[in-house]
Amino acid sequence: MANALQQLKAYQKKVIRLSEVSAILDWDQLTYMPAGAAADRADQQTTLQMLIHNLAVDPEVGRLLEASAAEVVGQPEGSEDAALVRVSKRDYDRSTRVPSNLIEELVSHSSMAYEVWVKARKQSDFSIFAPVLRKTVELNKRLADCLGYEEHPYDALLSQHEPGMTASKLRQLFAELRPALVKLVAEIAAAPQVDSSFLRGDFAVDRQQELTLEAVGILGYDTNRGRQDKTVHPFCTSFSRNDVRITTRYDEHMLGGALYASLHEAGHAMYEQGLPGHLELTALCRAASSGVHESQSRLWENMVGRSRQFCAYFLPRLVHYFPETFNNISAEELYRAVNRVEPSLIRVEADEVTYNLHIILRFELEIAMLEGRLDIDDLPDAWDAAMHEMLGVIPPSDTEGCLQDVHWSSGFGGFPAYTLGNLIAAQLWNSIRHDLPNLGSAIESGNCAPLLTWLRDHVHSLGARLDPMDLVQHSTGEVLDSKYLISYLHEKYRDIYGL
Amino acid sequence: MANALQQLKAYQKKVIRLSEVSAILDWDQLTYMPAGAAADRADQQTTLQMLIHNLAVDPEVGRLLEASAAEVVGQPEGSEDAALVRVSKRDYDRSTRVPSNLIEELVSHSSMAYEVWVKARKQSDFSIFAPVLRKTVELNKRLADCLGYEEHPYDALLSQHEPGMTASKLRQLFAELRPALVKLVAEIAAAPQVDSSFLRGDFAVDRQQELTLEAVGILGYDTNRGRQDKTVHPFCTSFSRNDVRITTRYDEHMLGGALYASLHEAGHAMYEQGLPGHLELTALCRAASSGVHESQSRLWENMVGRSRQFCAYFLPRLVHYFPETFNNISAEELYRAVNRVEPSLIRVEADEVTYNLHIILRFELEIAMLEGRLDIDDLPDAWDAAMHEMLGVIPPSDTEGCLQDVHWSSGFGGFPAYTLGNLIAAQLWNSIRHDLPNLGSAIESGNCAPLLTWLRDHVHSLGARLDPMDLVQHSTGEVLDSKYLISYLHEKYRDIYGL
Numbered sequence: 002m003a004n005a006l007q008q009l010k011a012y013q014k015k016v017i018r019l020s021e022v023s024a025i026l027d028w029d030q031l032t033y034m035p036a037g038a039a040a041d042r043a044d045q046q047t048t049l050q051m052l053i054h055n056l057a058v059d060p061e062v063g064r065l066l067e068a069s070a071a072e073v074v075g076q077p078e079g080s081e082d083a084a085l086v087r088v089s090k091r092d093y094d095r096s097t098r099v100p101s102n103l104i105e106e107l108v109s110h111s112s113m114a115y116e117v118w119v120k121a122r123k124q125s126d127f128s129i130f131a132p133v134l135r136k137t138v139e140l141n142k143r144l145a146d147c148l149g150y151e152e153h154p155y156d157a158l159l160s161q162h163e164p165g166m167t168a169s170k171l172r173q174l175f176a177e178l179r180p181a182l183v184k185l186v187a188e189i190a191a192a193p194q195v196d197s198s199f200l201r202g203d204f205a206v207d208r209q210q211e212l213t214l215e216a217v218g219i220l221g222y223d224t225n226r227g228r229q230d231k232t233v234h235p236f237c238t239s240f241s242r243n244d245v246r247i248t249t250r251y252d253e254h255m256l257g258g259a260l261y262a263s264l265h266e267a268g269h270a271m272y273e274q275g276l277p278g279h280l281e282l283t284a285l286c287r288a289a290s291s292g293v294h295e296s297q298s299r300l301w302e303n304m305v306g307r308s309r310q311f312c313a314y315f316l317p318r319l320v321h322y323f324p325e326t327f328n329n330i331s332a333e334e335l336y337r338a339v340n341r342v343e344p345s346l347i348r349v350e351a352d353e354v355t356y357n358l359h360i361i362l363r364f365e366l367e368i369a370m371l372e373g374r375l376d377i378d379d380l381p382d383a384w385d386a387a388m389h390e391m392l393g394v395i396p397p398s399d400t401e402g403c404l405q406d407v408h409w410s411s412g413f414g415g416f417p418a419y420t421l422g423n424l425i426a427a428q429l430w431n432s433i434r435h436d437l438p439n440l441g442s443a444i445e446s447g448n449c450a451p452l453l454t455w456l457r458d459h460v461h462s463l464g465a466r467l468d469p470m471d472l473v474q475h476s477t478g479e480v481l482d483s484k485y486l487i488s489y490l491h492e493k494y495r496d497i498y499g500l
Numbered sequence: 501m502a503n504a505l506q507q508l509k510a511y512q513k514k515v516i517r518l519s520e521v522s523a524i525l526d527w528d529q530l531t532y533m534p535a536g537a538a539a540d541r542a543d544q545q546t547t548l549q550m551l552i553h554n555l556a557v558d559p560e561v562g563r564l565l566e567a568s569a570a571e572v573v574g575q576p577e578g579s580e581d582a583a584l585v586r587v588s589k590r591d592y593d594r595s596t597r598v599p600s601n602l603i604e605e606l607v608s609h610s611s612m613a614y615e616v617w618v619k620a621r622k623q624s625d626f627s628i629f630a631p632v633l634r635k636t637v638e639l640n641k642r643l644a645d646c647l648g649y650e651e652h653p654y655d656a657l658l659s660q661h662e663p664g665m666t667a668s669k670l671r672q673l674f675a676e677l678r679p680a681l682v683k684l685v686a687e688i689a690a691a692p693q694v695d696s697s698f699l700r701g702d703f704a705v706d707r708q709q710e711l712t713l714e715a716v717g718i719l720g721y722d723t724n725r726g727r728q729d730k731t732v733h734p735f736c737t738s739f740s741r742n743d744v745r746i747t748t749r750y751d752e753h754m755l756g757g758a759l760y761a762s763l764h765e766a767g768h769a770m771y772e773q774g775l776p777g778h779l780e781l782t783a784l785c786r787a788a789s790s791g792v793h794e795s796q797s798r799l800w801e802n803m804v805g806r807s808r809q810f811c812a813y814f815l816p817r818l819v820h821y822f823p824e825t826f827n828n829i830s831a832e833e834l835y836r837a838v839n840r841v842e843p844s845l846i847r848v849e850a851d852e853v854t855y856n857l858h859i860i861l862r863f864e865l866e867i868a869m870l871e872g873r874l875d876i877d878d879l880p881d882a883w884d885a886a887m888h889e890m891l892g893v894i895p896p897s898d899t900e901g902c903l904q905d906v907h908w909s910s911g912f913g914g915f916p917a918y919t920l921g922n923l924i925a926a927q928l929w930n931s932i933r934h935d936l937p938n939l940g941s942a943i944e945s946g947n948c949a950p951l952l953t954w955l956r957d958h959v960h961s962l963g964a965r966l967d968p969m970d971l972v973q974h975s976t977g978e979v980l981d982s983k984y985l986i987s988y989l990h991e992k993y994r995d996i997y998g999l
Contacts, residue, residue: 244537
């Protein structure tokens, strides 16, 4: 007879395999599924999801968890078995604490809210979306109550993405970051702008496809265990560590979008491909959190892909694919162009410096709405005021303002992961530069292997054994601190803009 | 409280949805899955298949079936509810009669046997495959005993593909067909051969892709509920009647392969797309049998795609895509070329006339092996003798002889469906020409809608309500008879070859 932990693992394997299957269905839906199949696909997913949910909340799991906990008593906190029981217990609690009628209400609200959001956005009329957003807030409060929290309801919502993270910790991190960024943005705005005009032009999509595939190969994305396809929005999805796929979108008049989206998604994908093989099909063989996931995509996209060294290495490849555009461009010109900073209205198009201000704005507004300090009807004004204060721009319409993101159709607490990702990436990068003093010249010769190895050792292979903040401390020797991102941005952009 | 039949339907819906999911996984594996994912995909499939199997053999289904049978007592045999109970009961019996250890043995034998077959074929050495084939025979005998039969163990194996079909009925059908075909083949061999040399040359794959997609559109394949992709072997798969996908393969030096494979798969696909919507997600919303399925693919491929009228309509499109090849070709030359008959060694490359002799040969050998009249070691000699007798050719090696098909790695009873498909297609075609006297001129102007409507009404929309032989009688007013295929082939090929 297998012990409880072995039984738990066998059970988990089944649930994880079915979740992988569900991810395959999603991928197909977004890549190749014919339009007429939409309703059937939704029902196939519902059938599968119900099955997965029922398996996940089965009281047998609760019993196995209790018995497993007893079996690992005395093992050190960091041991794999102890971590597995801890993480699995948290998953189980999260799944069982929320009553199924609330889950159903959230799911049906979110699909209805999505439709309303599309309409409101199209008409650029927030008042259409307001009642739906009010309901989102109410449902998220109820969800927070079910999930449980110590200090703030936002903590419960955050915990879905970032185990251990709290609103107060975020406030602390952002308290330093916000003014530093606002100041840097203003300084850059006053300096002469860099030229990035050559990144616009005619770029045949099939050549872009070859180019981006080559680029992600240079980083170390393993296409024997993955592939790249074309979708409306770029994403990364994993059906096991041996099948991690990325997608990108191509604009035939702009090269940067597809290239950097590809590097970004490849960063996510290499994390998934590097998860611990010996823990496969357990709750530990996954990313530590959304923020840590984002740290990997941002590190490869920005610290590597937007570095002087990568630009120098990659320029000849750009010349190869698009000679007319790049024949007369220097590596330095390319480097400056891909790092152009400009306050803008749309988060997903924002540069490395302004991006985090878009996130801080959303975090502050979410908190205010959740606390009831901000009436839903006043959101557009609050949005515009914050944009003006932080970035000096004001959206001409709600579409380019508070209606730009889909996130509030479903829930709160997801945005901070983006900035946590940038903070973590910068702190990891600081350690990496210390540990790998020759990394710059390696990248300049197209060799990213030392970096990938470092990330495998310090991040990927840990899976979800450590909570995100513990992982950061473990990998960098320090608690997460905004100063690393601030000094990284200062150093880089004061140089580029001659400040 | 829902009655038993309603409960049965709800249960069936879940099992069918999960089977659709399994088909999606298969499709992905054969189209886009990266090589490194193979082992994980196998395990994902196993997890899903076990789940489906456990649901299908759940004793609760047996109880619901019994109660449902009582509820439909008194309804006419042909009523939908009565048919649903009958077909579901047959599925359940088939699933529950075979003990799970035999299923496991069959599955593991078949994957091992496949590997051995690949090796034996590569070395063209039947003696490597012989012990495996001996085991296939033994396992299939045991399978037949579990499934049950009245006259012949082959009937049990056949019933998996063709409900109601028996070895003795096949013998009857083939008794007329075989000599007629042998005679026709000999007559054609003595006549001057037609020229098809222009179908070989240089045909860019991307143009072939456009051309085949256009061709299947002309037939009536709905790409809003389907799509075409590239694979090593062409196939059709369905994830619901609103998502029926086909694949084809392209040979840049030969045009006929991809074109006719596409028409063939589109024939399968239009059957699936035309299954009865109001019976969706029940055991009746599927093809009546493999043979009926094949009748649809063969009808569109041969009776339509290889007709004078289709050739006349499609030639300008061929000129459009490949002007150098087709500018100086007449419709009659095209018609003759795509209907070239030539005794050959390989079944999958055989023409309309010789094809069925390949099947009859396999049927006779399967029966002989199952009855123990043919020792496995003597198979190559028996094969070569039959090939010589029927087609006048002798394989130079086992690879081009008895090792050419993968089928005997797993089981017997699958081959007859191919010839049943041709027989059914010819008999349907006879009725269609009677019911639609102007079909020829419609096809000549690219209008296949009347034909598709006829097939929807007489075949597709019936789903599995009728067993295959009942369906043929229902749709054509007569029991299945070889004479229709024989006279179709006589008429067509005596004309082409001037006999």
